[in-house]
């Protein structure tokens with residue numbers, strides 16, 4: 480695989496109905512006073528008026544004080560792409576990967592067809608391939624897996640069962656490989672906790688793009704889970720996220736972009752990349768009443784501990 484493989488997902492997949500959206504890349508922010516790691520982004524998605532290569536994303540991140548990135552592949556094509564990229568000898572040492580079958584993908588595999596009606600391999604076969612990819616070089620996490628009751632509504636038992644089956648398989652896989660697990664939880668807080676309680680969570684469990692309120696944050700922290708905050712913590716309508724963050728403090732907190740999604744304020748709606756994390760870090764520092772450098776230092780130390788990275 481070349482160092483700069485073409486993305487798996489075209490930018491049109493991000494905003495199929497909003498072609499009038501401003502696709503220009505936001506300017507580079509002031510670099511962070513202490514480096515952090517973006518523990519969840521998707522370099523397999525193209526976005527922007529000019530396409531950035533993997534090398535461009537890594538370089539811009541480094542210039543903004545982001546010392547490493549974890550890129551997540553969460554459908555079969557993206558998981559293969561991610562494993563090949565981070566397993567390549569040419570991959571920058573600051574780039575690592577995570578693979579899993581996203582809960583919404585698990586539902587599609589159980590149905591047998593993708594959004595365009597194309598045939599998909601059976602769920603068991605897909606999960607077996609994910610397990611093989613997760614064991615490969617450069618993969619530092621199993622994720623994102625979990626439950627998504629936003630897309631799969633109550634009553635769709637086949638899709639719900641497929642999500643739960645896939646989630647449980649990923650829990651077992653993370654434990655078997657001794658890797659941290661990243662959870663996608665959308666409108667499924669209590670059911671996510673119930674599955675984790677029943678099966679026993681991996682030692683290092685991260686709620687990626689934390690979406691709960693203060694009470695759920697306390698429940699997660701009490702179980703020893705980590706809360707990863709994305710750019711939506713800066714959104715005007717996300718007071719519940721800031722309350723959640725304030726409730727648990729910095730101790731179990733990580734930072735991510737989920738790029739190209741969830742671009743932080745003041746660039747909400749435009750393309751996102753790891754180099755924009757300083758805006759999210761500014762909000763995290765403010766909400767927790769922490770000096771920015773101290774906030775970066777604390778989050779960096781926690782991230783290194785979770786993913787087994789040497790400290791900066």
Ligand SMILES: [Zn+2]
Nearest residue numbers: 519551623737
């Ligand atoms: Zn994601």
